[in-house]
Amino acid sequence: MAAPDASLVLLEAERLALQVGERWLCCEFSLRLAAGECLVLLGPNGAGKTTLLHTLAGLRAPTVGAVRLGGRPYAEWDSLAAARFRGLLAQQQPDHFSASVLQTALIGRHPHLGRWGWESAADVALARAALGELGLADFAERDILNLSGGERQRVSIATLLTQAPQLFLLDEPTNHLDLHYQIAVLDLFARLKGAGRGVVMVLHDINLAARFADHVILLDGKGGVLAGTSAEILQAEHLGRAFDHPIRRLDADGRTLFIPD
Amino acid sequence: MAGWRRAAFVLAALLVAAGLAFGWALSAGDLPIGFREVFAALFRGADGMAADVVRELRLPRAVAGFVCGGLLALAGALMQVLLRNPLADPYVLGISGGAAVGALLAILVGLAPWLVDASAFGGALAATLLVFGLAHGDGSWTQTRLLLTGVIVAAGCGAAVTLMLSLVTDTRLQSMLFWLMGDASGATRPWPALGVLFVGLVVVMPVARDLNVLARGEIAAQALGVRVQRLRYLLYILASLLTAAAVTLVGSVGFVGLIVPHLMRLAVGNDQRLLLPAATLAGGTLLTLADTAARTVVAPEQLPVGVLTALIGVPVFLFLLSRNPR
Numbered sequence: 001m002a003a004p005d006a007s008l009v010l011l012e013a014e015r016l017a018l019q020v021g022e023r024w025l026c027c028e029f030s031l032r033l034a035a036g037e038c039l040v041l042l043g044p045n046g047a048g049k050t051t052l053l054h055t056l057a058g059l060r061a062p063t064v065g066a067v068r069l070g071g072r073p074y075a076e077w078d079s080l081a082a083a084r085f086r087g088l089l090a091q092q093q094p095d096h097f098s099a100s101v102l103q104t105a106l107i108g109r110h111p112h113l114g115r116w117g118w119e120s121a122a123d124v125a126l127a128r129a130a131l132g133e134l135g136l137a138d139f140a141e142r143d144i145l146n147l148s149g150g151e152r153q154r155v156s157i158a159t160l161l162t163q164a165p166q167l168f169l170l171d172e173p174t175n176h177l178d179l180h181y182q183i184a185v186l187d188l189f190a191r192l193k194g195a196g197r198g199v200v201m202v203l204h205d206i207n208l209a210a211r212f213a214d215h216v217i218l219l220d221g222k223g224g225v226l227a228g229t230s231a232e233i234l235q236a237e238h239l240g241r242a243f244d245h246p247i248r249r250l251d252a253d254g255r256t257l258f259i260p261d
Numbered sequence: 262m263a264g265w266r267r268a269a270f271v272l273a274a275l276l277v278a279a280g281l282a283f284g285w286a287l288s289a290g291d292l293p294i295g296f297r298e299v300f301a302a303l304f305r306g307a308d309g310m311a312a313d314v315v316r317e318l319r320l321p322r323a324v325a326g327f328v329c330g331g332l333l334a335l336a337g338a339l340m341q342v343l344l345r346n347p348l349a350d351p352y353v354l355g356i357s358g359g360a361a362v363g364a365l366l367a368i369l370v371g372l373a374p375w376l377v378d379a380s381a382f383g384g385a386l387a388a389t390l391l392v393f394g395l396a397h398g399d400g401s402w403t404q405t406r407l408l409l410t411g412v413i414v415a416a417g418c419g420a421a422v423t424l425m426l427s428l429v430t431d432t433r434l435q436s437m438l439f440w441l442m443g444d445a446s447g448a449t450r451p452w453p454a455l456g457v458l459f460v461g462l463v464v465v466m467p468v469a470r471d472l473n474v475l476a477r478g479e480i481a482a483q484a485l486g487v488r489v490q491r492l493r494y495l496l497y498i499l500a501s502l503l504t505a506a507a508v509t510l511v512g513s514v515g516f517v518g519l520i521v522p523h524l525m526r527l528a529v530g531n532d533q534r535l536l537l538p539a540a541t542l543a544g545g546t547l548l549t550l551a552d553t554a555a556r557t558v559v560a561p562e563q564l565p566v567g568v569l570t571a572l573i574g575v576p577v578f579l580f581l582l583s584r585n586p587r
Contacts, residue, residue, distance in 0.1 A: 059483050083486030090480040096345050097476050097531050110474050111486040115467055118265045118534075156481075163485065 008035045009071060010167045010198040011056060011086075016065035018051055025051055026225040028064060031217065035166070038190070038199040040209040040230075043219030044243050049202040050091060050171055052219070056200060057088045057169045069167070083111035087165035091172055093156050101147070101155055102140040105131055108162030123162075130161035133188060135181070149176035157185060168192065170201035174208065186212050206247075206258045210234050218242050234258070268535040275542040279327070282546045286323035286553040287315050291560055325448030325510055326552035326566070327545035328455045330517050332507035334544025335461060337518030338525075338537055339500040342472050343493060344404045350519035351504040354411030358418025359388025360508040364440050365425045368433055374447060377440070378509050385505030388414055393497065407497075442565035443514035445552045457506040458541070461499055465537060468492060472533040514567045517544050520574040527581045547573065 011033040018025040025048030033039050041049045055062050058074035066073055070085055077085075087108075105127040106119050113119065119127075131137055134154040139147070144155060153176045160168065168189060174182040182205075189199050190212055203209045209216060209230070216233040218226040220242040226233050236249040239258060246261035287299045294302075294311045302312035303320070336351035344353070351357070363384020367377040396410040426437060465472075471492055474482045483489045507514075521544040522536065529539055551569040558564065 054480070057484055059480065078486075079488060080486035083484065086484075088480070088484035090478060090484065092478070093481060094345065094478045096347060097526070099476075099531050103530070103532070104477070107474055107477055107481075107485065110470060113470070117470075169484075 008166075009033070010035055010069070011200065012068045012071075013056065013062075014066045014068070016055070016062050016067065018048060018055060019063040020048065020051060024223040026219055027223050029217075029225045029227050030065075031215070031227055033167075033198050033200060033215070035196045035198055036193055037214045038193050038201070038212055039215040039217065040213035041200070041202045041217050041219070042206065042209055042233075042239075042242070044221045047219040047221035047242075049219060052217075053088075053169055053171055053200065053202055057086060058082060059088070080111045083163070083165070085165055086167040086169060087160045087163040089156055089160050089168070089170040089173055091175065093152065098143045098145045100140065101131065101136060101142050101144055101158075102127055104144050104155055105158045105162050108159040108164070111163065126164070127158070127162045130158040131155075133161060134158045134185075150178060150181065153177055154181065154185075157188075165197075167198040168200070170199065172202050172204065174203065174205065182208065206234065206239060210256055210258065264532065264535075268532075271529050271535060272538055272542065275539055275546070279542055279546045279549070282549040282553075283323055283327070286326070286549050287319045289553055289557050290314075290319065321449050321451055322445050322552065323549055324455065325445045325451035326549045328451050328458050329445065329448075329507045329511040329514060329545075330521070330548025330551075331458050331541040331545035332454065332461070332503045332510075333514060333518035333548075334521035334525075334540040335458070335465070335537060336500045336503040336507065337544075338522035338533075338540045339465065339472075339496050339503070340518075341522055342476055342533065343496040343500060344408055345476065346404070346408070347523070348519070349408075351500065351507070352415065352513065352515075352518065353408065354392050354501070355388045355414035355418055356385050356501055356504045357508050357513040358415040358422070359391075360385035360505060361441060361513060362418050362421045362425075363387070364512075365422055365437050368437050368440065369425055369429060371433070381440075382505050382509040385501070385508060388418065389497075389501040389505070439565065440512050443512035443567040444563075445511045445548075445566060446556070446563065448510050451510060454506045454510045457502060461503050462538065462541060464495070464499060466534070468495070469534040469537055472496075472537075473531075476531070476533075511548075511566070514548065514570055516567070516570045516574045517548055520570075520578050521547060524574075524578060524581060 009032060013031045015028040015030055017028045031039065041052060043049050054060050056067060058067065058069060069077060069082060074082065106123060109119055109123045128140060131140055134157055136154055136158060144152060147155065157173065173185055177185060186208060193199050213230040216228065216230050218233050218238060226238055236247045236258065240247040247258050248261050250257045250259060284296055284299065288294045288296055292314055294315060298311050299315055301307035302315040333351050340349040340351055340353060341347055360381040364377050364381035367380035372380065392411045392414050396407040426434065429437065471487045474485050474487050475489065475492060479489050522540045525536055525540045525543055529535055548570065551573055552566045555564040555566045555569050
């Protein structure tokens with residue numbers, strides 16, 4: 001795929017507000033993500049990070065405001081064309097039926113194939129390359145039902161790579177992953193970002209957010225939202241208020257670390 | 262790997278198996294008829310008693326068995342995707358229960374056979390609408406709610422069936438029991454159901470890959486461009502119609518709808534583009550074989566075909582399961 005125009009705005013949200021039942025998850029705020037940028041959503045449990053991510057993915061309509069993908073509202077997108085532009089890593093991938101790892105990764109080609117199309121050798125090569133990226137090259141014929149949680153998470157990420165969108169929306173991509181793969185996966189998306197893709201991800205680890213984010217949206221779970229650059233938002237005082245726990249900032253070896261007091 | 266080439270090969274093999282099953286069904290019976298005579302009766306318009314037996318008696322029955330098996334297997338495969346539950350069968354949402362209530366009511370008041378069929382079909386549709394309406398309720402439509410509603414409606418139908426069985430003591434009891442166990446001998450008009458099966462396949466094959474995606478979870482499917490809600494409505498309506506046609510034609514034949522999709526999944530994998538037509542052919546073949554066996558093994562007595570499908574299906578299934586421990 002040709003490198004997309006770096007100035008391209010992939011995702012915009014304008015005066016967005018979300019309500020679930022009676023509760024407002026966030027008050028009106030706006031965001032704008034250009035190609036080559038990474039946005040991290042942070043916040044305590046139940047603050048609405050996943051709901052916000054699904055709204056940005058066009059899976060649910062915002063209560064107030066508008067979301068535009070590639071400059072156009074979701075309503076104007078054909079659902080398959082949208083799936084070629086943005087991909088979502090969902091938090092839970094229920095697998096009730098057995099399938100090989102390769103077959104599962106090939107699901108990502110769905111929006112690229114015609115109504116009667118079958119996966120071509122090129123699609124299979126793409127899926128195998130994606131599995132290779134996640135250290136799953138030898139797993140292609142394994143049954144997903146026999147994999148561990150972390151291995152399944154890597155299969156899901158490989159499926160997303162096979163989908164090859166411009167914009168990656170990741171719901172806790174480091175879930176179930178060991179330390180090595182947490183960094184490997186985030187490095188992988190940082191490389192994709194460098195190649196002109198966009199990344200929005202929900203993370204729990206503030207330090208990983210500090211390492212990979214360009215922009216941060218911090219939800220406090222009471223409807224408050226702080227949005228801005230990573231340096232603006234990732235401050236002990238903001239974080240401590242949002243997570244309702246005192247947080248201390250340490251600077252060591254040129255790295256910034258946040259630890260709970 | 263070329264998936265479609267493998268699919269074509271598997272389907273061709275299953276077609277041959279179906280042809281062989283038909284050959285046996287048309288030639289075996291009280292009056293053994295050679296393959297050559299069967300061929301002459303079907304394609305050369307031969308005269309004589311043997312040809313009449315093949316055309317008037319055995320062909321409709323063999324087609325009825327095949328169509329019913331195909332309908333149930335396809336409906337079962339669709340239900341398993343819809344409910345994302347490998348243990349779902351076409352009857353789990355109360356459709357066969359509704360059909361049974363309709364049919365038994367008609368038998369109870371002594372209606373003509375074709376009205377019994379019509380009543381069964383009406384009962385199946387009524388149960389479908391009832392479950393759909395109750396599960397849909399407030400607009401949310403989780404599969405747990407759908408499943409629970411279906412199970413409850415099926416339980417209610419079961420109670421009504423038991424009540425009706427306990428009310429009659431004369432010969433009607435016999436016809437009720439035979440209807441409940443499934444019986445292809447009275448199925449003289451299988452052609453409308455064959456049409457339903459054909460339409461069902463034509464409708465579902467273009468969305469077969471969407472079903473593969475749906476099996477990976479609803480949110481993932483939506484993000485991959487599948488119109489999930491619309492697809493689920495389509496699945497539900499289609500699986501219900503297929504099941505209603507099957508139980509109207511032959512009755513509540515058990516096991517085919519649960520075991521054949523499983524069997525095929527173990528044998529050919531879980532790609533719906535291959536699984537759906539393969540399950541249809543295999544289900545039809547299995548029921549044709551079972552029905553032929555049911556009328557020949559202890560001739561002139563006839564066994565209920567549902568018993569035979571269980572007797573054939575269960576050991577084969579257990580064998581595949583133990584051979585293929587996934």
